Amino acid sequence: MNDNNNNAVSKKSPLRDLGVLLRKNIANLKPYSSARDEFSGSASVFLDANENPYDTGYNRYPDPYQQDVKKRIAEIKGVQPNQIFLGNGSDEPIDLLYRAFCNPGIDNSVIMDPSYGMYTVSADINDIEIRKVLLNDDYQIEASKLLAAADDKSKLLFLCSPNNPTANSLDRGEIIKVIEGFDGIVVVDEAYIDFAPGTTLLADLDKYPNLVVLQTFSKAWGLAGIRLGMAFASPEIIRILSKIKYPYNINQLTQQRVMQSLLNVEEKEVWVKTIIAEREKLAEELKKLSFVQKVYPSNANFLLVKMEGAREKFEYMMNKGVIVRDRSKVALCEGCLRITVGSPEENRELIERLKNVQY
Numbered sequence: 001m002n003d004n005n006n007n008a009v010s011k012k013s014p015l016r017d018l019g020v021l022l023r024k025n026i027a028n029l030k031p032y033s034s035a036r037d038e039f040s041g042s043a044s045v046f047l048d049a050n051e052n053p054y055d056t057g058y059n060r061y062p063d064p065y066q067q068d069v070k071k072r073i074a075e076i077k078g079v080q081p082n083q084i085f086l087g088n089g090s091d092e093p094i095d096l097l098y099r100a101f102c103n104p105g106i107d108n109s110v111i112m113d114p115s116y117g118m119y120t121v122s123a124d125i126n127d128i129e130i131r132k133v134l135l136n137d138d139y140q141i142e143a144s145k146l147l148a149a150a151d152d153k154s155k156l157l158f159l160c161s162p163n164n165p166t167a168n169s170l171d172r173g174e175i176i177k178v179i180e181g182f183d184g185i186v187v188v189d190e191a192y193i194d195f196a197p198g199t200t201l202l203a204d205l206d207k208y209p210n211l212v213v214l215q216t217f218s219k220a221w222g223l224a225g226i227r228l229g230m231a232f233a234s235p236e237i238i239r240i241l242s243k244i245k246y247p248y249n250i251n252q253l254t255q256q257r258v259m260q261s262l263l264n265v266e267e268k269e270v271w272v273k274t275i276i277a278e279r280e281k282l283a284e285e286l287k288k289l290s291f292v293q294k295v296y297p298s299n300a301n302f303l304l305v306k307m308e309g310a311r312e313k314f315e316y317m318m319n320k321g322v323i324v325r326d327r328s329k330v331a332l333c334e335g336c337l338r339i340t341v342g343s344p345e346e347n348r349e350l351i352e353r354l355k356n357v358q359y
């Protein structure tokens, strides 16, 4: 980071200098330099990467920086290409953030509870202590509680909005208090953001150098199978993640397939509208069932539903070939199943099965 950048850094964030926050081995790392890194411009003879010269469509290594894809995402999201990191699902940036900032056996990460399981799994793999802060009864965060859980060894703080499995968006004022109060990196996972219009923090990226926003192609975009996740952050943080990733982490098939979808945003928008409408219909149908105690408000593409005999109903349905997610043992979700909003046919089948539950 040069001095200019430091001055540009907003006074609004107490972020410790990235040089201090980073693990020493990462700060000192000299990254792998691929054959194509040393070349810029145009050429027609490529004898630098030990590839097979015969054209299979995939005989060349893919662009390690995914420049075309990032350019298109930048246009759609209203950010700069150098504020984007692409990973093998959101799982990759989650893991890389731990590996960049958290010293195994020493540092810790603060997360809200209940939330997405990968923050904990990834921390466990990297031997990072997790500090869980229980949500309020209305599934909202309290900034003061999250900040109170942090100490000088807290490098990352994970928020998820809309949250999985509780389905609600977090209060924006509380999120901002966390970002403005924490002196490490705040990661806001927006995997379900397309279903909660107007709530993204992407527009605040320039204001908060300690903010990382995660989004994904796995949900609204209908591309879970190609494994592509996005992290948005300051160019400094993006450079760090890019430095430690596998050189060719996004394969050529994925880069090509996502470009197709990025040139057809309308299709995604129609799906989102349809899924939101189906979500509301499904919620109404579920509320009619005598054993359903509560359908929680949802800003996502799934419903959290509290019912009598949740585990038994889950097993009954599974035996009938209808799979939902049992969250009945999760903190604050006692007696709850998490049900993805499917196609109209799938949702109808779900309701029919539930109506006829016998066990």
Ligand SMILES: *Cc1c(COP(=O)(O)O)cnc(C)c1O
Pocket: 088, 089, 090, 091, 092, 116, 160, 164, 189, 191, 215, 216, 217, 218, 219, 224, 228, 229
């Ligand atoms: C589904 C989901 C993701 C997406 O993960 P990918 O690795 O991108 O498929 C990320 N975060 C949350 C909270 C999710 O529920």
